[in-house]
Amino acid sequence: xxxxxxxxxxxxxxxxxxxxxxxxxxxxxxxxxxxxxxxxxxxxxxxxxxxxxxxxxxxxxxxxxxxxxxxxxxxxxxxxxxxxxxxxxxxxxxxxxxxxxxxxxxxxxxxxxxxxxxxxxxxxxxxxxxxxxxxxxxxxxxxxxxxxxxxxxxxxxxxxxxx
Amino acid sequence: xxxxxxxxxxxxxxxxxxxxxxxxxxxxxxxxxxxxxxxxxxxxxxxxxxxxxxxxxxxxxxxxxxxxxxxxxxxxxxxxxxxxxxxxxxxxxxxxxxxxxxxxxxxxxxxxxxxxxxxxxxxxxxxxxxxxxxxxxxxxxxxxxxxxxxxxxxxxxxxxxxxxxxxxxxxxxxxxxxxxxxxxxxxxxxxxxxxxxxxxxxxxxxxxxxxxxxxxxxxxxxxxxxxxxxxxxxxxxxxxxxxxxxxxxxxxxxxxxxxxxxxxxxxxxxxxxxxxxxxxxxxxxxxxxxxxxxxxxxxxxxxxxxxxxxxxxxxxxxxxxxxxxxxxxxxxxxxxxxxxxxxxxxxxxxxxxxxxxxxxxxxxxxxxxxxxxxxxxxxxxxxxxxxxxxxxxxxxxxxxxxxxxxxxxxxxxxxxxxxxxxxxxxxxxxxxxxxxxxxxxxxxxxxxxxxxxxxxxxxxxxxxxxxxxxxxxxxxxxxxxxxxxxxxxxxxxxxxxxxxxxxxxxxxxxxxxxxxxxxxxxxxxxxxxxxxxxxxxxxxxxxxxxxxxxxxxxxxxxxxxxxxxxxxxxxxxxxxx
Numbered sequence: 001x002x003x004x005x006x007x008x009x010x011x012x013x014x015x016x017x018x019x020x021x022x023x024x025x026x027x028x029x030x031x032x033x034x035x036x037x038x039x040x041x042x043x044x045x046x047x048x049x050x051x052x053x054x055x056x057x058x059x060x061x062x063x064x065x066x067x068x069x070x071x072x073x074x075x076x077x078x079x080x081x082x083x084x085x086x087x088x089x090x091x092x093x094x095x096x097x098x099x100x101x102x103x104x105x106x107x108x109x110x111x112x113x114x115x116x117x118x119x120x121x122x123x124x125x126x127x128x129x130x131x132x133x134x135x136x137x138x139x140x141x142x143x144x145x146x147x148x149x150x151x152x153x154x155x156x157x158x159x160x161x162x163x
Numbered sequence: 164x165x166x167x168x169x170x171x172x173x174x175x176x177x178x179x180x181x182x183x184x185x186x187x188x189x190x191x192x193x194x195x196x197x198x199x200x201x202x203x204x205x206x207x208x209x210x211x212x213x214x215x216x217x218x219x220x221x222x223x224x225x226x227x228x229x230x231x232x233x234x235x236x237x238x239x240x241x242x243x244x245x246x247x248x249x250x251x252x253x254x255x256x257x258x259x260x261x262x263x264x265x266x267x268x269x270x271x272x273x274x275x276x277x278x279x280x281x282x283x284x285x286x287x288x289x290x291x292x293x294x295x296x297x298x299x300x301x302x303x304x305x306x307x308x309x310x311x312x313x314x315x316x317x318x319x320x321x322x323x324x325x326x327x328x329x330x331x332x333x334x335x336x337x338x339x340x341x342x343x344x345x346x347x348x349x350x351x352x353x354x355x356x357x358x359x360x361x362x363x364x365x366x367x368x369x370x371x372x373x374x375x376x377x378x379x380x381x382x383x384x385x386x387x388x389x390x391x392x393x394x395x396x397x398x399x400x401x402x403x404x405x406x407x408x409x410x411x412x413x414x415x416x417x418x419x420x421x422x423x424x425x426x427x428x429x430x431x432x433x434x435x436x437x438x439x440x441x442x443x444x445x446x447x448x449x450x451x452x453x454x455x456x457x458x459x460x461x462x463x464x465x466x467x468x469x470x471x472x473x474x475x476x477x478x479x480x481x482x483x484x485x486x487x488x489x490x491x492x493x494x495x496x497x498x499x500x501x502x503x504x505x506x507x508x509x510x511x512x513x514x515x516x517x518x519x520x521x522x523x524x525x526x527x528x529x530x531x532x533x534x535x536x537x538x539x540x541x542x543x544x545x546x547x548x549x550x551x552x553x554x555x556x557x558x559x560x561x562x563x564x565x566x567x568x569x570x571x572x573x574x575x576x577x578x579x580x581x582x583x584x585x586x587x588x589x590x591x592x593x594x595x596x597x598x599x600x601x602x603x604x605x606x607x608x609x610x611x612x613x614x615x616x617x618x619x620x621x622x623x624x625x626x627x628x629x630x631x632x633x634x635x636x637x638x639x640x641x642x643x644x645x646x647x648x649x650x651x652x653x654x655x656x657x658x659x660x661x662x663x664x665x666x667x668x669x670x671x672x673x674x675x676x677x678x679x680x681x682x683x684x685x686x687x688x689x690x691x692x693x694x695x696x697x698x699x700x701x702x703x704x705x706x707x708x709x710x711x712x713x714x715x716x717x718x719x720x721x722x723x724x725x726x727x728x729x730x731x732x733x734x735x736x737x738x739x740x
Binding site for chain 1: 285470
């Protein structure tokens with residue numbers, strides 16, 4: 001089963017997100033991650049859903065999403081070239097001894113330390129899902145206290161010529 | 164308030180007039196009391212007071228299915244709204260165009276657990292085509308226009324409009340939009356010409372074609388176009404439960420119904436054909452049995468207006484997304500008449516060897532009743548059926564000659580549908596008799612609507628096939644659960660004829676086969692009120708043919724000719740589990 005990144009434009013109306021999420025739960029489709037925010041047009045929200053499924057399930061998901069009256073556009077980015085990012089905040093245990101190493105790791109991942117206390121630091125990182133996963137793996141031996149991930153946001157790449 | 168402003172309630176009534184609504188089925192209550200006040204002055208629109216909100220929705224469904232117009236319902240908030248849920252889900256499954264107006268508590272109380280508050284928008288989200296909460300009276304007219312537009316176009320379906328009390332009391336100037344534009348909703352009607360040409364290629368090279376037609380044909384008013392295609396191709400037509408009436412049941416090309424309780428020959432034809440043309444049908448599990456083994460030898464063309472139905476259950480070779488009528492108008496001229504003499508002869512042979520049958524005797528057989536109703540009405544009646552054995556026998560033995568003649572709950576399978584649906588149909592169709600087929604279980608769900616039927620002098624013939632059981636569940640317990648009849652006996656049934664009399668209808672009862680025709684004739688003479696006939700039938704009859712759930716044509720059980728054969732069939736069912 002392949003992971004699909006589906007980008008949805010939906011009327012920025014009361015309950016519209018609920019229709020999308022409700023469709024997934026009512027029909028037993030899976031959601032790996034979902035992120036929502038406004039798009040370039042105030043009246044339209046962009047929802048990015050990562051879902052796993054066989055091709056015919058994904059095809060049904062896209063058709064069913066298209067049937068929603070509030071949904072104006074659905075694109076499965078998976079087969080296109082696209083850019084994707086996820087943001088994560090990780091609060092990890094830290095003390096005088098471990099702090100230097102944590103800072104090194106953070107630097108390697110080009111992440112930022114955005115909060116610090118005698119017993120913990122909070123790291124902010126953006127990147128692909130794999131990068132975020134790798135960062136979390138590197139931090140976990142130190143004792144992760146809390147994680148908040150945004151889920152994937154994605155846009156189709158504009159330049160399609162040979163590099 | 165400027166002088167040309169009117170209240171939301173008045174706007175509501177004006178909108179219904181703009182939509183040429185004839186009937187609105189409903190039940191008043193606190194949250195819609197202002198709306199009902201405005202409705203008191205309606206002149207061209209008749210409000211039909213049902214005795215339960217579920218009855219109102221099924222009546223609107225019956226009206227919509229029989230006429231092709233949008234069925235309209237109004238109920239109050241909270242329990243009024245939640246009582247509509249089954250009917251809305253039913254309409255959603257069977258693609259019935261409905262607009263259901265629900266009252267709602269005032270906007271400042273929403274979310275406060277106010278008296279008679281229910282989040283009907285949340286509750287109905289997954290069982291409507293779309294729903295709206297109106298939060299500003301200035302949006303009301305546009306919303307109602309959009310609701311009627313969405314309900315009646317594309318693949319039809321139910322739309323809920325939730326109207327808070329304060330919105331309906333506040334005022335705005337009224338203008339009804341000529342059209343609404345929705346950027347996320349653009350039904351596609353015409354079908355891609357390239358796809359149509361591909362379909363024509365497959366069809367023209369076929370030797371054993373079958374048309375498999377469903378409710379989409381009825382919805383798009385394409386019965387004539389389908390019949391013309393069948394005649395041009397010399398191709399037989401298998402109809403789904405929802406598609407019955409697309410082609411006259413007595414035509415040689417009609418195979419009757421296909422699927423679980425379809426005719427033996429329709430299922431054989433679909434199994435053996437080399438080209439299956441699915442028209443406005445959705446390869447439902449009650450039709451396909453095991454979808455991987457469904458019509459294994461055919462190339463498949465699928466015409467449907469809903470893209471999500473394409474290759475959902477069964478992969479097809481050529482999908483055509485579009486309205487059935489529009490597509491057939493372009494496809495039929497391009498196909499060649501096919502040489503199907505041998506194929507039709509084979510089908511005639513199957514029809515002779517395996518007809519629909521039953522053995523008549525002194526105890527009344529339900530099949531006999533349906534057959535006699537067919538004869539007495541020449542196949543021209545509007546027939547509603549509930550769900551279960553009564554529905555299957557109605558589908559098998561009433562040879563529907565016209566579209567929009569068989570109204571039943573196909574997708575959701577709702578008990579209690581038949582009678583209120585017949586009420587709606589009787590308002591919509593006045594030149595043909597309306598027969599309402601029920602079981603003794605189903606009639607007890609929504610029997611309160613006898614008041615509605617009597618109050619409006621509707622001459623509905625209510626046929627209760629009274630076998631003292633929840634027959635279809637009993638049949639499954641008989642065939643698949645070692646005859647352990649768990650809670651299916653309706654032994655303490657009331658006297659249905661007396662109930663009918665008490666409501667002011669005419670009640671009749673018989674348990675003798677030779678009284679069936681005289682009693683039906685007597686009922687047909689009564690035209691000023693409903694008649695209920697309690698037919699006490701044989702108690703443990705089963706519906707055959709039958710393809711057990713998830714099985715294939717190879718496991719089809721025909722009507723057993725003897726007790727021994729029935730036992731053999733049962734052991735085959737056991738073995739195939």
